[in-house]
Amino acid sequence: MNAPTGVDLAAIPERIQAEVQRAIQRSIKGVEYFSTSGPTLGSTPKDVLHSRGTMSLYHYRPMTDEIYRVPVLVVMATTNRGYILDLVPGQSFIEFLLKRGYDVYMLDWSAPRPEEKRLRMEDYVLDFIPDCVRRVQADSGEQDISLIGYCFGGVLSLLYGSIFPEGPMKNLICFTTPIDFREMKLFSNFSDRRYFDVDRLVDSVGNVPPEMILSSFEMLRPASRTVSQIQLWENIWNDEYVKSYRMFDRWATDTLPLAGEYFRTITKDLMWDNKLYNDTMSVGGRTAKLENIKVPILHAVAEHDHIVPYDAAKHLIAKIGSADKEEVMLKGGHVSLVAGANAVKRLWPKLDSWLGARST
Amino acid sequence: MTDKITDPVALWQKMVGEMEKGFNSFATKAMETPEFSQAMNRAGGAAAGAQKQFGDLMEKYLLSLNLPSREQMTGIAERLQSIEGQLGEIRSMLNQMSEASGGSPVDAAPRPPRTKRPPSESGGSK
Secondary structure (H helix, E strand, C coil), X not given: CECCCCCEHHHHHHHHHHHHHHHHHHHHHHHHHHHCCCCCCCCCCEEEEEEECCXXXXXXXXXXXXXXXXXXXXECCCXXXXXXXXXXXXXXXXXXXXXXXXXXXXXXXXXXCHHHHHCCHHHHHHHXXXXXXXXXXXXXXXXXXXXXXXXXXXHHHHHHHHHCCCCCCCEEEEECCCCCHHHCHHHHHHCCCCCCCHHHHHHHHCCECHHHHHHHHHHCCCCHHHHHHHHHHHXXXXXXXXXXXXXXXXXXXXXXXXXXXXXXXXXXXXXXCCCCCCCCCEECCEECCHHHCCCCEEEEEECCCCCCCHHHHCCHHHHCCCCCEEEEEECCCCCCCCCCXXXXXXXXXXXXXXXXXXXX | CCCCCCCHHHHHHHHHHHHHHHHHHHHHHHHXXXXXXXXXXXXXXXXXXXXXXXXXXXXXXXXXXXXXXXHHHHHHHHHHHHHHHHHHHHHHHHHHHHHHCCCCCCCCCCCCCCCCCCHHHHCCCC
C-alpha cells in the first residue's frame, strides 16, 4: 500500500531489517578492519634489475608464451609508489600488460635519503632514465623501447624524449601529464612566488617532507577525505568496497618525499616560469622542446581529474612534433583512469590496441 | 523495495555527496586567492623552520645518550647500498659471461620469444 506522499509503507519493515543487519555487520567488520592489514599490493612476480639510491628498476616476469618485440618501460611519478599500477590480481595494470604479451619494466622510486637532497632534475632526466633505458636494452636484447609515464613520470619522459629525440624510444604513452603548469591553479597559488620561499624551504628541510606533499594533494579537495571515511563506515559491511578503499587509501597516503634540489627546479622552472609550455625548458644546459619528440605518442587524460586538470594537459598533443599522435579522454579521475574497475574497462584495452600495433 | 526519493539512507548519502561538492567548491574558491597563499606560506615557513630546529635538537639529544647519530646511520646505509650495488654489478657480469659462453643468464628463467603480433594482424587474440 502506498501512502499519499508516495512512501511505500510496505517496504519500510524490509528496509529497517536490512539496515539493522548492516549495522550489525558494520560492528563486526569494523573490528576486523582495525585488526587486519589490507590486501597485499604490488605482488606481480618481478626481479630487481638495478637499484641505486632512490631509483629502482624492476623487470616483471613474462606471463605468455610469446611476447612483443619491443619492451615497455613504465616511468612512475616521483611523488608516489609504483604499486598503484600493480594493485591486486585482476586490478593490476602491470599484470594486464604481461597477460597481453608485453615485456614490462618499471622505473620506480623510493624515498630519497637525506643525503640525496642534492639530486637535481638533471639526475632524473639525464642519468636515471637513460641508465634504465640502457639496462632494459641490455636485459631484453632489443634496441627499441616504449615508455609509459604516469603523471609526473610523464613529464620526466617528455623531458627525456625532448632532449634525446633519437631515443632510444619507439613509442611514448603519457597518462594525465601536465605541461601548462599555470592551469594547475591551486598548486600554482600554493606556490605563488610572492609568498612561497622555495629556497628557504629547501635550505631548511633538505628533502620536502611527504606530509607536505600529501597535504597539498588533500587540499585540492579538502572535504573528500572526511567524506570518504563516512562512506567507508556506511559500506564497511561490503568486503569489496573495503578492499578497494584500503588499496587506494594506502597508496594515496604512501606519498614520497621529494629531493630538495629537484623540488626547487620544479617550482622555479615549471610552476613559476612554465618553461615546458613556453618552450624555454632546459635540463643541465640541454634544451627540452616538446616539438623535438617525433615518435608515436598517446596521451590519456581523465575527464574529472582534479590533480591535473584538462586545461593543464590539453596542449601536449598540439606541441609534440610527432605525426602519429593521439589524445584520448576517458571518464574517471586522476587515479581511477589508470587503476581500478573503470581502468580495466576503458583505458587498458585502448592502450593495448594502440601499443600492440606499434610493438612489433 | 524503496525508491531513492523516499529512502532515508539514499537521501542521507545524496546529502553527504552534495555537502562534499559544495564544501570543496567553496574551499577551492577561497584557496585560489592570493590572501590564502600568503597566509598558508607564512604558516608553512614557520612550521618548516620549527621542524628544522627540532631535528637539530633531537640529534644533539641522541648524541648525549651515546646513540649513533643520523650521519653515522646514513654512513652505514651508504656502505650497505654500495655493497648491494657491487653485488648487482657482479650478478650482471656473471650473466654477461654466461650469455657470452652460449648459456642462459645464471638466475633467469628462459625468456619467451619476441614474436608476438597484435591480434588484428594474427587474426585473433592469443
